Each structure stands twice: as structure tokens, then as C-alpha cells.
Amino acid sequence: MSRTVDIELTVNGESFAETVEPRLLLSDFLRETLGLTGTHVGCEHGICGACTVRVNGVSARSCLMFAVQADGATVETVESLGTVSSLHRIQEAFRKHHALQCGFCTPGFLMTVKDLLERHPLTTNADIRDGLSGNICRCTGYDHIVKAVRELANERDGVAS
Structure with missing residues (x-):
């Protein structure tokens, strides 16, 4: 049986409270739980940079970070930039x-x-x-x-x- 952890974080200006498994990667949380598929997963070793997001204003590899580590943090993904009709x-x-x-x-x-x-x-x-x-x-x-x-x-x- 796997235990779970409650986390709260702000992603692209929106607050979320979720229950996650401690081993869930931030990249998977963003893509699968929140549906923010703009964060890509390439190497899953932090080498390629495709999964880069900003955590508390600093770039971070979301494939190297657990979602529980983002508890209380502010996360920005590529979806926080512009839209198709209004590019950043x-x-x-x-x-x-x-x-x-x-x-x-x-x-x-x-x-x-x-x-x-x-x-x-x-x-x-x-x-x-x-x-x-x-x-x-x-x-x-x-x-x-x-x-x-x-x-x-x-x-x-x-x-x-």
C-alpha cells in the first residue's frame, strides 16, 4: 500500500491542493494531474532540459524534482507564457x-x-x-x-x- 501526501502549490497563478504519492515526479504531476502537457519529458535524467519549468522564479528540471518538493512553491510552466493569438x-x-x-x-x-x-x-x-x-x-x-x-x-x- 502506498502512502500519499497532501500538497498545495501555485501553478501559473492558479492554486492547487492535491494528494500525491511521494515518488510522483513534478513533470508527471504537471502533465498527468494538471493536464499541462507543454512541459515535455525527454531524457528523464535532467540532461536535455525539455522539462524545464520555473520554481519560485528559478529554472528547474521537473523530471528531477518530486511533486512533494514543490509543496508551497510557485511553479511556472510554458503555459504561463503567451497564447497562440497573443505570443509572449x-x-x-x-x-x-x-x-x-x-x-x-x-x-x-x-x-x-x-x-x-x-x-x-x-x-x-x-x-x-x-x-x-x-x-x-x-x-x-x-x-x-x-x-x-x-x-x-x-x-x-x-x-x-
Whole structure:
């Protein structure tokens, strides 16, 4: 018999109180319990970055975190960004610069970029590449992703492109 734990957390601005098994991964909780399937699960080892979400304002691998660890936390998933009819600025930059192809890694990249823009200077393209190094894309070759992030960092810093 498996014991359960009651948790309360805020996901994308909405409060949830759920009963979960202690071993339930945050990625599975988001996808299966809450139906937020934008968080993708790739490697299940924290290497690929496809499952990246933000927990209390900091990017985290949801495949390496148990849902019970998010008790009391604020979680942001890719669904917290824009909609199809009203893209978030990060999504718009990715579209503009063709910074996605198959799209599997894109949610993790978007959440990582949001974290980078809020918490890191990104002075050079090397800074951007370093910040993105925990996310794997098998399609784009990264150049377009770096261009999108460079544009966003320049906007944030008031630098003309």
C-alpha cells in the first residue's frame, strides 16, 4: 500500500491542493494531474532540459524534482507564457528568428530564456550559449536560438540591434 501526501502549490497563478504519492515526479504531476502537457519529458535524467519549468522564479528540471518538493512553491510552466493569438515576447522572438524546428525542446528553452533574461547579464553571445548549455536541441544548431536571445537581451538592456 502506498502512502500519499497532501500538497498545495501555485501553478501559473492558479492554486492547487492535491494528494500525491511521494515518488510522483513534478513533470508527471504537471502533465498527468494538471493536464499541462507543454512541459515535455525527454531524457528523464535532467540532461536535455525539455522539462524545464520555473520554481519560485528559478529554472528547474521537473523530471528531477518530486511533486512533494514543490509543496508551497510557485511553479511556472510554458503555459504561463503567451497564447497562440497573443505570443509572449520570448515566443515572438523564437518565431521571428526561426529558433525552433520540431518544437520538442522549445518549452524548456523558453522557460530557460525567461530565467536567463530575468537573472543574468548576457553581455556576450558566449554568455547566452553558456546559459543555454543545459538545454539540448537536435534540430536548430542553436544559432537561431542565440539570435533570438540576443535580440531579447538587447531590448532588455536598451541596446540598439
